[in-house]
Amino acid sequence: MTTTLGTASADPGEVDTGRLEVGETRDGSPFGLPVAVVNGAMSGKTLYMQAASDGDELNGVGVIQRVVPKLDPEELAGTILIVGIVNYHAFQVAEHRNPIDDTKMNRAYPGNENGTSSERIAAATFDIATQADLVLDLHQGSTSRMIDEVRVRCGSRHRLHGKCLELARAFGCGYVLDQKGPDGQLARAGPDEGVPTVDPELGGAVGWDEESIQKGVEGVFNVLKHYDFLDGEAPLGSQTRARGFDQYGAPAGGLVTLEQELGSRVSAGDVLFEVTTPFGEPKETVTADSNGILWRTRRLPQVATGEYVCSVATDIDEF
Ligand SMILES: [Zn+2]
Numbered sequence: 001m002t003t004t005l006g007t008a009s010a011d012p013g014e015v016d017t018g019r020l021e022v023g024e025t026r027d028g029s030p031f032g033l034p035v036a037v038v039n040g041a042m043s044g045k046t047l048y049m050q051a052a053s054d055g056d057e058l059n060g061v062g063v064i065q066r067v068v069p070k071l072d073p074e075e076l077a078g079t080i081l082i083v084g085i086v087n088y089h090a091f092q093v094a095e096h097r098n099p100i101d102d103t104k105m106n107r108a109y110p111g112n113e114n115g116t117s118s119e120r121i122a123a124a125t126f127d128i129a130t131q132a133d134l135v136l137d138l139h140q141g142s143t144s145r146m147i148d149e150v151r152v153r154c155g156s157r158h159r160l161h162g163k164c165l166e167l168a169r170a171f172g173c174g175y176v177l178d179q180k181g182p183d184g185q186l187a188r189a190g191p192d193e194g195v196p197t198v199d200p201e202l203g204g205a206v207g208w209d210e211e212s213i214q215k216g217v218e219g220v221f222n223v224l225k226h227y228d229f230l231d232g233e234a235p236l237g238s239q240t241r242a243r244g245f246d247q248y249g250a251p252a253g254g255l256v257t258l259e260q261e262l263g264s265r266v267s268a269g270d271v272l273f274e275v276t277t278p279f280g281e282p283k284e285t286v287t288a289d290s291n292g293i294l295w296r297t298r299r300l301p302q303v304a305t306g307e308y309v310c311s312v313a314t315d316i317d318e319f
Contacts (some may be wrong), residue, residue, distance in 0.1 A: 003039045003057055003079050005128065006032060007231070010039035013073050020083065022124045023117070033121070034084040036064075038071050044078025048132035049220065050125055051083075051104045052188065053139065054100070055090020056216075059202040059209055060138025063216035077227045081128050085262070086121060096142055106139070107184035110193075122186075129190055134167060134227060135197035137186045138216060141204030146296040147263045148173045148215045153187035153200040155180030156243075160191040168198045170226035170234050171219035175263075175293075176241045176311065177201070204296070242313030244289060250275055250303035252283045258310065260294045267291050268310060273309055290314050 002011050006020030019032030049306035064084050071080065085091050087105045090098045108115075111122025129135045140146065150168040154160055156178065164187075168176045177310050181188050181199075192195030193275030200219055203212030226234035250256065256274045260266055266288045274282045292312040303309060 002083075002318070003037050005081050005315045006035045006036050010037040010073070013041040015068070015071065015073050020124060022088070022121055027103055028267045031088055033086060033088055033124070034313065036065045036068055036082040036084065037077060038068070038077050038082070040076030040229065041074045042077035044076075044229055045133040046079045046081065046131060047128045047134050047136070047227070047229065048081045049136040049138060049224065050086050050129075051079060051138040052091050053086040053137060054062050054096050054142060055087040055092075056094055056096045056143060058139045058207060059140045059205060059212045059216060060200075061085060062213040063138055063202065063220060064206045066213065066217050071198065075231070077228055080229070081132060083128065084124050086096050086125055088121065089117065093176045103182055105138075107182060107187040109184050110184045115294060119265050126186070126189060129186065129197070130193045130195060130196060133185065134223070135190045135195055136171070136220065136223065137199045138196065138202065139199050140202045141296050142205045144204045144296055144299050145262055146201060146204035147175055148203050148212050149175035149177050149201050149295075150219075151177045151179075151181070151201055153179070153181030153185050153199060154197075155193035158191055160196055162196065163196040164191060164198055167196045168238060169239050169319070170223050171198065171200055171201060172235055172237060172262050173200065173215055173219060174237070174239060176239045176319075178241050179245070204299070206299070238318050240293070241317050241319050242293065242295065243315040244313070245295065246288075246292065246314055248286055248309050248312070249306050250284075250309050251286065251305065253286040253304045254278070254283050256298070256300045256303050256309055258297055262294055262297065264290075264294050266294055272312070275303065292316060
């Protein structure tokens with residue numbers, strides 16, 4: 001059966017790329033999101049993946065740019081639908097939010113085809129997501145520094161919680177954040193429509209981070225194997241799961257020196273960071289309130305009072 005996505009159309013055993021038109025830019029030109037269809041020679045499930053829902057999160061774009069040329073539709077059972085760049089307007093200007101409506105795309109799902117710029121793009125991509133059996137929404141910790149993890153956002157009481165956890169484990173970054181997300185996230189709206197959806201968060205970078213991109217490429221192939229799109233076994237290793245976060249802000253302005261490595265275990269009372277003057281004079285020392293894992297930190301050393309410095313994941317277990 002021929003599978004079509006925008007102008008991309010592929011018969012079994014074929015790959016095609018094209019555009020999915022979603023509106024017009026300010027000069028009246030039509031614009032479309034770059035799309036790809038990989039139609040396997042054998043029948044199977046449908047996977048939808050998308051990248052750059054946040055316009056400055058480019059690691060997912062790197063994953064798709066590397067994964068698609070490696071896929072042989074003759075060896076594939078099932079179909080892969082891809083939107084390579086979701087947040088069209090933000091991507092053009094390398095910003096996080098859509099500059100047309102100053103909205104974060106991942107608060108706009110399931111979208112509205114007659115709504116704001118972001119809601120229209122969300123609706124167009126949600127339409128594809130809900131045709132799939134599984135969804136990967138490739139994100140990263142924006143331009144901050146963050147470990148590679150997969151987020152399960154439906155909440156532990158959701159009927160698809162177990163299926164979303166399985167998808168996160170199959171992706172296999174090693175770390176999973178299992179915490180109900182805010183309204184408007186694709187990883188919440190997808191499960192509400194019965195589609196297991198997770199949000200791999202591939203590190204954090206300005207531009208591309210090759211290590212995180214490689215983890216994402218492996219994650220996609222692990223998912224393709226686990227759900228029988230491809231022959232072979234996914235490793236399905238045990239994952240370290242966090243179910244809470246403590247966020248730490250700067251108690252004083254100045255320069256931050258972090259005392260812990262990303263991903264390291266911290267105990268309550270351990271020093272997380274110090275703030276000094278520009279001349280190295282100590283101003284404040286901040287310690288961990290509880291045990292956990294240093295999950296995310298700011299990238300720039302300078303802080304104002306109250307400004308975000310780091311997050312410690314708490315309530316840790318293995319699954
Ligand atoms: Zn994001």
